[in-house]
Amino acid sequence: MMLIRDLVGLSFRNLLLHKLRSLLTSLGVIFGVGSVIAMLAISEGAKHSALAQIEAMGIDKVIVFSRRPPIDGKSESSSENASVMERFGLTEQDRQHISRMDNVERITALFDTRNKILKGLQRMDLKLVGCDRAFLNETAAEIEDGRWFSKIDFDSNAQVCVIGMNVKRKLFTLGDTNVIGSNLRIGDHVFRIIGILDNPYATQLPEVGGQNDMILIPMTTGKILFKDYTFLREGRQFKITRVEYDIFLVKVNDTFFIDNTSKRISGYLEKTHEATKDWGMIVPLELLRQRERTQNIFTIVMGSIAGISLVVGGIGIMNIMLASVYERRKEIGTRRALGAQKSDILLQFLIETVFLTTSGGITGILVGVLIGKIITNYSGMETIYSWWSIILALAISCIVGVIFGTYPAYQAAQQNPINVLRSE
Amino acid sequence: MAESQIIVQLKDIRKTYITGDLQVPVLKGINAQVERGEFVGFIGTSGSGKSTLLNILGMLDVPTSGEYLLEDVDVSRLSDVEQATIRNRKIGFIFQSFNLFPALTVEQNIEVPMLYARVPGRVRTKRALELAKRVGLGHRLGHKPTQLSGGECQRIAIARALSNSPAFILADEPTGNLDEKTSNEIMELFHELNREQNVTIVMVTHNPALGPHYDKIIRLRDGRIDDRLFEWEIARQQQLQQQQEAAQ
């Protein structure tokens, strides 16, 4: 032990004696470790933000949605002028049934009124959506300004709305302070804006779109004003669409039952919506699991690529240590003459290499953190430095030293002392 | 004369280097012995095999044939580890080109053999100071070898050789790189060590002028021991005879 401490001190002094050479030698390890750290930070960051988005959908939920069934040949061949009546999607009956299922705590529904939203003559990519009052609590969204719907708004079918962040951005000029309280005119109807909603994850719901692009009105108001019927004129053709509900956010009382519940819901819907596939289902928890799996693979791949540069760095170090053994034959011979065992020489060179790679590793960690910070700065990508990645990097640089230091150290120990003393 | 205690015994030591097809016999049967406390000089022309013999004495090299007894132990029977331990505890090496470690300070250089003897740090520091003082360089402990003159370097090398209190010092032309004045100082230091601590010293040189320093001279010529005496040896013997006669 005592010897090891002295040998570490000795390696340090040898390192200082050849500062530039030591730096150049460990450059491979510095950048190898640096890239390991940076890559792990980036992939951890990517994982985190992707997972956060999925989590924002609610991992305790099953999302069921209505979807226009694929067009079949018959309706296409019908005469051009004929008006088409389309009816699909989730119904009140589905809602009743699902809410009675075991483990289902609550259903929060959304209803897309399918109105065109115009700004002047330009059609905006926004949606007027009726929602249940629980909707706010069921999502990651928060009220940024104003208020959410009250019970009275629902009971009295009030013509009020809460708009998403993007709606405000698209319909109002920047710095407009009178958004709350002002009126929004959609078709023949006027809604008073009572609040602004912000979902920091900009959660997307299937078919309906981003939460920040919604103009929300109470479900009761929506049902009364728009009656589930939507008239759309396409060319000379009228199209009447009837959809009762567009989204069910089915909250399950325990994530443990998610898989089971989602199976029962889809079983039920398959049976009742036999004729057409006019619904879909998303299970955020399942997405999360998949995403985690793919992220882990991604992390492993990235890590391996960075690991290759570490191997290259290690080979560089081995090369230089071998040259150093040759160069220091006289020192080795003198040490043997002064009583060093072969094992002492072996240990000395091994410690020297490990010292070199480990200090390279420490520098590399700093470099990696720096690279990550620069990437975050310029691309906005999230980077996360986990403790385990730093410990891993240190361990790896240590191991690289042992692996690539053993052979040169063995060579040093095997030097014949007389030959080395003769070589002046 | 005190009881003669033989520390080194060489019996028909031969060494032949083989390079390719060529066999180069360097030592052709050396028989010699060194007593405890003796100051022995190996003198011979360049290439006569002095360093080869010294390396065999230091167990850095093995003879092609013959027997080498160190304190009555046949060293060829010792393992690598045992040989290293003997080099460490019993033998002190001194080289012509000093062979100090440039990365280390004077103090650390002196401590190296103690390091391999696993001597604890505090004891090492104390002993290093003691030894540096003994060779007259107590004030240079923190310096690097490159900051010292040749003579000073050799003194440090001597201090290093002494650090584990060896019984036996092997020096290969220790004054070969030094001027005459410094050489004499270094030789004087060896004499003092030999007298004070009863260290056995075997020193190699090709400089016959150093001859009078030694108690005993082993002359190598063409791989064999040359029994002819130098003029000063004859003179010294005559002197001794006269003293004995006078005493009677």
Ligand SMILES: Nc1ncnc2c1ncn2[C@@H]1O[C@H](COP(=O)(O)OP(=O)(O)OP(=O)(O)O)[C@@H](O)[C@H]1O
């Ligand atoms: N490894 C070797 N292979 C072949 N020949 C060698 C080897 N080592 C030494 N020799 C030869 O052995 C002879 C004696 O060498 P040695 O170094 O012992 O001489 P020396 O008496 O110490 O000479 P010097 O006074 O110049 O130091 C020389 O002729 C040398 O060329």
Ligand SMILES: [Mg+2]
């Ligand atoms: Mg020689």
